[in-house]
Amino acid sequence: MFNPKDIIETLANNVQQTASPFGIPKFMVNTWFKHASLPKKGEYLLFTGLMYQFTPYIEKSTQYLEKYEGTRMAGLLKYARHIPSYISGIGLAMITSGKEKKNAGQTLKNICSLLKKSKVDFAYRPDLDNYSGILLYDMGDQKGFVAHAKKVAQKLQKAGIKKIITVDPHTAYALKELFPKYTGINFEVKSYFELLNLKSKDCGLEVTIHDPCFFGRYLKLSDVPRKVLTNLGISASDIRNQGEFTSCCGGPAESISPSLSNEIMEKRAKELEEPGKPIIAYCPICLGNLKKSGANVEDLSTLLVRHI
Amino acid sequence: MSLVNLDFAEELKEYSEDTALECFNCGTCAAICPLVHDNFPRRMIRYVQIGARQKILENSDELWRCLHCGLCTHTCPREADPGEIILGLKRFVVANFRRS
Incomplete structure (x- = not known):
C-alpha cells in the first residue's frame, strides 16, 4: 500500500494545475470527437467527464504503481507532487499506447451512434466537457473537490446548460448528487442508456x-x-x-x-x-x-x- | 495508553453528518465489506463513538483501503451510514495532515 498522503497530494496538485488527475492537458486527452461531426446545439449536452478518455492512462500508471508497491521505490512517490503536473502528465501521455487511446474514444463514438439512433437531440461542446473532480471527493480532499466542481459547474451554468447526458457512473453521481449539494448548481442529469429507444x-x-x-x-x-x-x-x-x-x-x-x-x-x-x-x-x-x-x-x- | 477526546464528535461535524452514535456495533458492515479486514469499518466507527481521535490518526492508512462501494451503508440496520463516516474520517485526516 502506498502512503495515502503521497497519492492524494499528487492527484490534488494535478487537478489544481491541469484540471486532470493525471496532469495530462485536456487537448491531449480529449480528441475522440474530432472526426465525429457532432452538433454544437441541442436539447441535451453530452458531458463525458473525460473518464473513458482517462482509462488508457489509468492502466499505464497502475502498471507502474503495481511494480513499485511494497518496494523501497514506493517512498519516492512523496516527491511526485513537486514535479510540475504538465511535465509528468505529458510524460505519461507519451508512454501510453495509441491503440488504447483510440479504443477509449471508440466507446464514446458508439454512445453517440446509439443516441442518434434513438433520436435524442444532443450537442457536444469540448470546451464545456471537463473532469468532474470525483476522485478528489472519494479520496477525502473535500476542499479540492468543491473548488474544482464549482469551476466546472459555473462554466456549464454560464453557457446556459440545463440538461446533461453523462456516460459513466462516477460523473453521473457527481453531477446528479454532489454538484447540487456542494456547488448549489442543479442540472437535469440523465445517463445515456436512460434515453435509448x-x-x-x-x-x-x-x-x-x-x-x-x-x-x-x-x-x-x-x-x-x-x-x-x-x-x-x-x-x-x-x-x-x-x-x-x-x-x-x-x-x-x-x-x-x-x-x-x-x-x-x-x-x-x-x-x-x-x-x-x-x-x-x-x-x-x-x-x-x-x-x-x-x-x-x-x-x-x-x-x-x-x-x- | 490511548486518550479519549470527548469533543471529537463535535470536531468531526465539520467533515460529515453526525451518525456514528446510531451504530450499535452489530458488525453487519464489517461482515459485508469486501475488504474482510480487521473489523473494518466497525472498529473505526467504535473509535469515533468513544472519541479515540489518536487511534484514528495512528491507523488512518486503513481508511483509504475503503472502496466507497456503499454496501455497508446499504445494509446498515441502524442507518448509521458507515460509508459516509469513513469518508468523513478521510476528510478529517486530510485536513489534519495539511495543517501539520
Missing part, C-alpha cells in the same frame, strides 16, 4: 451484467440497461451480487494499493464468470479492471452498437 429482432444472446456500485447502489439505475437489452432480445443472467447488491470491481483502490485492487477484482471476476456468458460492464473503471483479470468483458455500448 432501440428495437431489434431477438438474437437469443445471454450476457452477465456487472453493475457498477454507483449505478447499481447509489443511483439505483441497474434495471435500465437490462430493459434496453431486453428490447434487443438480449437477456441477462442472474448472479448473486447484482443491482443494489452488486460487488465492487476493486477499481477504486488501484492508486492506493494495486494488490488490494487485484484481490477484489479476482473475486468479482469469478462471480461474473460463473454463468459462463460474456460479461458486460457499463463503467470505464470496472471495464478496465475486469479486463485486467482476463475476463471476457466489453462495454455495454459496444454490445448495443453491434445489435442495432
Whole structure:
C-alpha cells in the first residue's frame, strides 16, 4: 500500500494545475470527437467527464504503481507532487499506447451512434466537457473537490446548460448528487442508456451484467440497461451480487494499493464468470479492471452498437 | 495508553453528518465489506463513538483501503451510514495532515 498522503497530494496538485488527475492537458486527452461531426446545439449536452478518455492512462500508471508497491521505490512517490503536473502528465501521455487511446474514444463514438439512433437531440461542446473532480471527493480532499466542481459547474451554468447526458457512473453521481449539494448548481442529469429507444429482432444472446456500485447502489439505475437489452432480445443472467447488491470491481483502490485492487477484482471476476456468458460492464473503471483479470468483458455500448 | 477526546464528535461535524452514535456495533458492515479486514469499518466507527481521535490518526492508512462501494451503508440496520463516516474520517485526516 502506498502512503495515502503521497497519492492524494499528487492527484490534488494535478487537478489544481491541469484540471486532470493525471496532469495530462485536456487537448491531449480529449480528441475522440474530432472526426465525429457532432452538433454544437441541442436539447441535451453530452458531458463525458473525460473518464473513458482517462482509462488508457489509468492502466499505464497502475502498471507502474503495481511494480513499485511494497518496494523501497514506493517512498519516492512523496516527491511526485513537486514535479510540475504538465511535465509528468505529458510524460505519461507519451508512454501510453495509441491503440488504447483510440479504443477509449471508440466507446464514446458508439454512445453517440446509439443516441442518434434513438433520436435524442444532443450537442457536444469540448470546451464545456471537463473532469468532474470525483476522485478528489472519494479520496477525502473535500476542499479540492468543491473548488474544482464549482469551476466546472459555473462554466456549464454560464453557457446556459440545463440538461446533461453523462456516460459513466462516477460523473453521473457527481453531477446528479454532489454538484447540487456542494456547488448549489442543479442540472437535469440523465445517463445515456436512460434515453435509448432501440428495437431489434431477438438474437437469443445471454450476457452477465456487472453493475457498477454507483449505478447499481447509489443511483439505483441497474434495471435500465437490462430493459434496453431486453428490447434487443438480449437477456441477462442472474448472479448473486447484482443491482443494489452488486460487488465492487476493486477499481477504486488501484492508486492506493494495486494488490488490494487485484484481490477484489479476482473475486468479482469469478462471480461474473460463473454463468459462463460474456460479461458486460457499463463503467470505464470496472471495464478496465475486469479486463485486467482476463475476463471476457466489453462495454455495454459496444454490445448495443453491434445489435442495432 | 490511548486518550479519549470527548469533543471529537463535535470536531468531526465539520467533515460529515453526525451518525456514528446510531451504530450499535452489530458488525453487519464489517461482515459485508469486501475488504474482510480487521473489523473494518466497525472498529473505526467504535473509535469515533468513544472519541479515540489518536487511534484514528495512528491507523488512518486503513481508511483509504475503503472502496466507497456503499454496501455497508446499504445494509446498515441502524442507518448509521458507515460509508459516509469513513469518508468523513478521510476528510478529517486530510485536513489534519495539511495543517501539520
